Amino acid sequence: MWRDLKIMADKAGRRGIAPLFGDGRAEDFSVRADGMLLDYSKTAIDAEARAALLAEAEARGVPARREAMFTGAHINQTEDRAVLHTALRNLGGAPVIADGEDVMPGVLDTLARMKGFADAVRSGALRGAGGAITDVVNIGIGGSHLGPEMTVRALAPYADGPRCHFVSNIDGADITAALDGLDPARTLILVASKTFTTTETMTNAATARRWMERSVDDPGAQFVALSSAVDKAAEWGIDPARVFGFEDWVGGRYSIWGPIGLSLMIAIGSDAFTEFLRGAEAMDIHFRTAPLDANMPVMLALVGLWHTHACGYPTRAVLPYDQRLGRLPAYLQQLEMESNGKGVAMDGCSLTYPSGPVVWGEPGTNGQHAFYQLIHQGTAVIPCEFLIAARGHEPELAHHHRLLVANCLAQSKALMRGRSLEEARALMRAEGYRGAALEQQARHRMFPGGRPSTTLIYDLLTPYRLGQIIALYEHRVFVEGVMLGINSFDQWGVELGKVLATDLQAVLDGAAPLADKDGSTRQLVTFVQSYSG
Numbered sequence: 259m260w261r262d263l264k265i266m267a268d269k270a271g272r273r274g275i276a277p278l279f280g281d282g283r284a285e286d287f288s289v290r291a292d293g294m295l296l297d298y299s300k301t302a303i304d305a306e307a308r309a310a311l312l313a314e315a316e317a318r319g320v321p322a323r324r325e326a327m328f329t330g331a332h333i334n335q336t337e338d339r340a341v342l343h344t345a346l347r348n349l350g351g352a353p354v355i356a357d358g359e360d361v362m363p364g365v366l367d368t369l370a371r372m373k374g375f376a377d378a379v380r381s382g383a384l385r386g387a388g389g390a391i392t393d394v395v396n397i398g399i400g401g402s403h404l405g406p407e408m409t410v411r412a413l414a415p416y417a418d419g420p421r422c423h424f425v426s427n428i429d430g431a432d433i434t435a436a437l438d439g440l441d442p443a444r445t446l447i448l449v450a451s452k453t454f455t456t457t458e459t460m461t462n463a464a465t466a467r468r469w470m471e472r473s474v475d476d477p478g479a480q481f482v483a484l485s486s487a488v489d490k491a492a493e494w495g496i497d498p499a500r501v502f503g504f505e506d507w508v509g510g511r512y513s514i515w516g517p518i519g520l521s522l523m524i525a526i527g528s529d530a531f532t533e534f535l536r537g538a539e540a541m542d543i544h545f546r547t548a549p550l551d552a553n554m555p556v557m558l559a560l561v562g563l564w565h566t567h568a569c570g571y572p573t574r575a576v577l578p579y580d581q582r583l584g585r586l587p588a589y590l591q592q593l594e595m596e597s598n599g600k601g602v603a604m605d606g607c608s609l610t611y612p613s614g615p616v617v618w619g620e621p622g623t624n625g626q627h628a629f630y631q632l633i634h635q636g637t638a639v640i641p642c643e644f645l646i647a648a649r650g651h652e653p654e655l656a657h658h659h660r661l662l663v664a665n666c667l668a669q670s671k672a673l674m675r676g677r678s679l680e681e682a683r684a685l686m687r688a689e690g691y692r693g694a695a696l697e698q699q700a701r702h703r704m705f706p707g708g709r710p711s712t713t714l715i716y717d718l719l720t721p722y723r724l725g726q727i728i729a730l731y732e733h734r735v736f737v738e739g740v741m742l743g744i745n746s747f748d749q750w751g752v753e754l755g756k757v758l759a760t761d762l763q764a765v766l767d768g769a770a771p772l773a774d775k776d777g778s779t780r781q782l783v784t785f786v787q788s789y790s791g
């Protein structure tokens with residue numbers, strides 16, 4: 259399929275984007291879903307390319323695969339598991355069968371327990387040794403960290419509960435900074451780990467327990483576990499009543515909707531958390547029922563595939579014009595790159611085309627004053643994905659928000675439009691340049707244009723909207739994975755480094771020899787040892 263699409267992309271590349279605009283293009287090359295608008299008109303996709311992409315989505319079985327996911331088939335084939343994070347926000351409670359059993363009673367029961375617990379923490383009914391809980395520390399990494407951290411920051415205007423802090427890195431600097439200034443007797447520690455074996459999390463949790471033990475008689479009373487490995491959490495010493503479990507059909511990077519979201523629920527309250535789930539549920543219903551050409555996750559995926567696989571652009575930038583979405587790019591890096599960064603297809607054969615793209619980004623307008631130079635004039639084309647709310651949460655600073663919106667819209671326009679050499683010459687002439695100096699200056703000030711972007715716009719970043727947005731990206735990743743023929747739900751690529759780290763830890767501890775390591779590793783270890791004594 260990529261060959262035909264590449265031919266179309268070459269043709270589209272020569273034509274550019276701006277000339278496509280005629281009556282109705284913006285509306286035609288946009289998708290609306292429940293209060294959100296995705297405008298992909300500033301891409302080189304035309305009606306022919308879109309029809310070809312949609313035909314491929316059908317041919318590759320996206321609708322059937324989607325149904326298989328929602329109905330509990332073991333689509334995570336390498337781990338022989340269902341993929342049912344959607345069940346965690348199936349608030350209607352309609353049965354969802356996995357391995358012959360309806361998972362919904364368990365899901366709703368855990369949600370009710372989470373609500374009871376979060377409400378008690380927030381009201382002060384559940385107290386620490388020193389009184390009501392003032393601070394919550396979530397210790398986790400990867401999917402057990404990025405979701406909580408990103409969403410708590412995104413929904414800060416709704417956060418009226420205890421303060422939330424996040425520890426992820428094995429670097430002692432992280433937990434030192436997080437615990438600094440906290441009163442152990444009024445702090446609740448959430449140990450968030452699907453497997454309850456992850457080195458970083460278990461090391462940080464043990465450090466937090468020692469910190470707690472120094473000032474609290476019953477430290478266990480101030481720990482909670484969020485995990486699939488309920489027995490391991492109990493072995494670690496956490497009261498089973500304080501363990502919130504989930505099943506193996508919830509992937510780590512898809513886990514914010516259940517127990518891993520407890521810090522968010524404590525921060526914003528159970529009603530706002532329910533709204534967050536409702537937004538995701540609305541996106542699930544849209545994804546499952548909307549025709550492909552009016553289906554936001556499908557169209558976002560097809561735009562992504564067009565850029566990566568037809569146009570050959572190896573990265574994409576996520577550019578939220580929302581300071582509170584500052585961790586969205588990092589969250590999406592895990593979601594997209596851990597899901598679709600695979601070198602083999604489902605059947606184990608090597609891909610003959612690229613895997614999913616590199617995802618990166620920073621909030622606007624900050625990025626404009628840093629890396630946008632390359633986006634506008636560098637030799638690589640970077641498709642940009644802008645996100646912006648029509649309104650901000652600071653009505654008294656509405657003029658800030660107008661400037662924010664103006665900048666966001668200006669960037670996508672500038673990328674598309676560019677500035678021709680002729681226009682640059684006219685500018686330089688107006689500034690008094692002549693001859694060779696004029697020509698030279700003009701060449702530096704021209705912009706190639708024709709650079710693609712999408713814009714996702716919504717009214718206000720509420721819990722409901724954030725739920726929709728995350729679910730939108732989850733389903734986008736799913737569709738891209740299906741179209742690439744890969745398993746988006748395993749992550750074998752993170753294993754080797756973990757194994758070798760254990761091996762090297764033994765070397766650094768002096769319990770294993772260094773001699774059999776490669777020359778570079780020997781040199782680096784020797785350097786470290788020369789300083790650590």
Ligand SMILES: O=P(O)(O)OC[C@H]1O[C@H](O)[C@H](O)[C@@H](O)[C@@H]1O
Pocket residue numbers: 399400401402450451452453454455456459510511596749752
């Ligand atoms: O939640 P945990 O079991 O502690 O796992 C934390 C993270 O570590 C792993 O290495 C995976 O790459 C991630 O997908 C996962 O989210």
